[in-house]
Amino acid sequence: MLFLPHWPTDYLKRRDPQLKAPLALYERIKGGLRLAALDAEAIWRGLSTGQNLADARAMVPELTVLELDRPLLEAAFADFADWHSNASPLVSVMNEVSGYGDLVLDITGVAHLFGGERPMLRLLLTRLRDLGYTVAGAIAPTIGAAWGVSHFARSQVVERVDLEAILDALPVHALRLTPAQAAGFAQMGLKTVGQLRQRERKPLQARFGSSLLTRLDQAYGVIEERMAPRLPAAERYAERRFADPIGLMDDVLMTCHDLAIQLSIRLEAEGLGGQAFHLFLYRVDHKVMALSVNSARLTRDPQHITKLFANRSERLEGEYDPGFGIDMIRLGVSSVAELDAVQLGAFSHQEVAADLDELNDRMSSRLGTMAVLKTQLVASHIPERAARLVPALVHDSKADRAGWPVQPRPLRLLPVPERIAINAEVPEGLPASMIWRRDSYRIEKAAGPERLGAEWWRSGQRLQLVPPHVPKKPEPGEKPETPPYVPDLAAFDPEALTRDYYVVEDTGGRRFWIYRQGFHRPDQPAVWYLHGFFP
């Protein structure tokens, strides 16, 4: 756990070196301007958060003040957190107390790469202090304990045997309390976590809520606390660091190809393949760009992976900004599963499907997943529901429509039906002429209607199968009977979503699929739409 108490001011000072030392950020709280973040010098001058801005200015006339921009700071802190994935792949921002300032790193199995936990903590802290950040850190067996120690004790590594002793000595605020809970403890005179832990649990829960006990158990490791890593967790990865930062996308892609070869050799040795690949570009100025591509089937082919990233990068265009250069590139793979070695060229049938999937991957990586689609048939009578477009990458069990009656259906369907004007010789008869897109058509042949109604359960309506309940008059001395429960839905109106479809052919041989909304009523003008085109 890393704790940066003065992150907002440190960050702004790093961004703009012109800012003078006593710096305070204010926020509009309940109509008043109050200080929300201070740097070390402002605190030394006696200012505190929550103070009125006017008071603070009176106390420290040379104070520099800025308005606090929470979204900007949170985004910047997220980038900052991503950069720390060079220390551990699992990094998250703890945003329960504040949107910035608390960084959680899961260093299980990582510390030995930095020479142990103690040197690792020292490295992380000195690295940030050199950059001008005020930082405290702690390594502890639980997230809760690390948070408490980093906030309320000196930076240290807490071993499991010392955990209780160290935690007991911490003030109660080390349990991530809400302000109300903190005020309650001040009233009760409970100062340290140790004192709190000796109390009975039931009264504590009754007074402070179960969240307090959860925090307590999490700190001592009685129950588990989870973190949600910001970057996708790659199960296997290959990386390369550069002595001189690189900038060109072509160089990045060449490196990506090299890394893909390394990764595929490892995957092949383990008999695995992956479906999701992530390329992380670590910029010199502590930002991380992540590109992700997916493939329809398990793969470990370095050519294919590189090609997907090349396509994906073309879609970036303006967004790609290497800044001052990229000093580390990491290629990770997730969604890993077993993939047996295949002999190329022996089983051509397999190969055909694989070829097609690779083509779909390439097209989706460049055009976007929602641009490469295939049809999925759905058992529904409503025309626009009967076919659903799904990304071609999705593998599904093929719905078999072999036994279904084949209705005449148009080859092309308009995504949104278009209004048309229809004239008929007889009011209820077949259409005789049509106006669509300002062109008039004389209709020679027509067939229909085919009546298609909406399924009642989709329309949010209630079928009226049972006669409505009529309450009896209660006899004297008898309790009035309670009416049965009826959901408050509109009664089912079969007309509302019913359409009468016609196939019509004009003098030129063009054939259209048109429909009338609702039933024919002599007193109301009919509303007609054009929905599709027959070949």
Place this chain on the structure above:
Amino acid sequence: MPSPDQQQRLAALRETIADIERKPALAEARVQVEQPQGAFPALGGGLLQEIFTDERRNVGALLGFALAQAKGLLTAQRVAVIYLQLADEAQKLGMPYGPGLISFGFDPAALVMVRAASMAELLWAAEEAIACRAVAAVVADIGGQAKLLDFTASRRLSLRASATGGSIFLLRYGQGREASAAHLRWRLSPQGSAHKRYDAKAPGALRWRVQLEKGTIIKNQTEFVLGWTENGFATFTAQHCGADRLIGRAPLPRAVSAPLADGLPQTA
């Protein structure tokens, strides 16, 4: 006027040059045509075909003709047809509809639809798709006039198609014809449907009238009146269907042979 003997020699020479000029596809297609007299031939793969229709409202027939040909190209090795469209033209032209494909006789599972955001992406996808060995045909639906789709682009596509053996169908609208390296160019217009038994008022089996404007597949025949069943094309004679009812303007004159990049007249 050259004598018939000279004409024959000229034709033979042209074919030889066409073979050298990496246009083996058309030469092959001409050989494959072994059909009863006057019937519409089943064309092989590796061709770039442009299919024009005069008006945008003929969209249904246009897609039908392309898919009907593409269906003949599907084999166990070539299992997919890629349909390309610009994303913002979907409402203008409509999108292929699964149940409609079934009633047309085309398996919707074999059709992959690609909605490109721009013409450059569409052409990229067409090239990428035709290079894939599992793709039988690429159907590109181009609603407007595209500057990017010039002679160079179509030449690229036609070379790709002849190299890999898949066919590309460019669906185009309007009466303008630009220079293109397509092997075949069709002009399609829908025709009044056939008589339906028991219900004279209802539309019957479909009829299309296609005219070949560029390229040859059968000597001395450039016009077909076609019907379609799930099993293939049916060819009708023009008067059978009433050619006098052909609406619209008079059919365009045959394209004038112009010397193109390879120095050969593209129309035989």
